[in-house]
Amino acid sequence: MKSYEIFQHMSPALASELLSYLQKTQTPVFKSVVQTLASQRNLRPVFIERKPPPERYTWIKNALGRKPADTLAAHLLQAWLLGAQKQMLCDFLDSLGIARDEDGTVENLPDSPPKEKLREVTGELL
Numbered sequence: 001m002k003s004y005e006i007f008q009h010m011s012p013a014l015a016s017e018l019l020s021y022l023q024k025t026q027t028p029v030f031k032s033v034v035q036t037l038a039s040q041r042n043l044r045p046v047f048i049e050r051k052p053p054p055e056r057y058t059w060i061k062n063a064l065g066r067k068p069a070d071t072l073a074a075h076l077l078q079a080w081l082l083g084a085q086k087q088m089l090c091d092f093l094d095s096l097g098i099a100r101d102e103d104g105t106v107e108n109l110p111d112s113p114p115k116e117k118l119r120e121v122t123g124e125l126l
Contacts, residue, residue, distance in 0.1 A: 003073035008065035015061035016054065021084045022076065029079055036072055037063040088125060095121040 007015065023030040031045075037060060038045040048056055064073040081089045082104055089104040096113050100106050 002067075002070055003077055004065055004067055004070040006077065007061055007069075007073050010061065010065075012058060012061065016057045018076070018080045018084075019057045019060055020053070021080060025083060026079055029076075033060065033072060033076060037069060040066075040068055092121060092125060095124065 010018075019030070022033075034048050035045045038048055041063065048059060051059060063069055064076065086104050090100065093100045093104065093106065096117065098106060098110060099108075
C-alpha cells in the first residue's frame with residue numbers, strides 16, 4: 001500500500017491526531033506540508049491556514065490521499081511514527097527481528113517478511 005493510499009483509508013480522527021501532533025511538535029514540517037499541498041492545488045497557503053483546525057485537517061488529509069502527494073505523505077507518516085509512535089514502531093521491528101537504532105530507524109531494510117508473520121505481529125500490536 002502506498003503512502004497516499006494510507007491517507008485515503010485513514011479515519012478522520014487518526015488523521016487529526018497525526019496532523020495535530022505534527023503541527024504542535026514539528027511546526028516547520030507542518031508549514032512546509034501546507035505550502036506544498038497548496039501549491040499542488042494552485043492555492044495560496046493562507047487559504048488553508050485560516051481554516052479552523054478540523055476543516056484544515058480534513059482538507060490536508062484529502063490532499064495527502066492524492067497520488068501526487070505520495071512522497072509528502074510518506075514523509076509525514078515517517079515523522080509521526082518516529083515521533084509520536086516510536087515505541088510501537090520499535091516493538092513492531094523487534095517482533096519481526098529487524099535490527100534497528102535506539103530511535104527506531106533501520107539502516108538496511110530486509111526483504112519482506114512472510115505474510116503469516118506480519119499478521120501475527122500486527123495482531124499482537126492491535
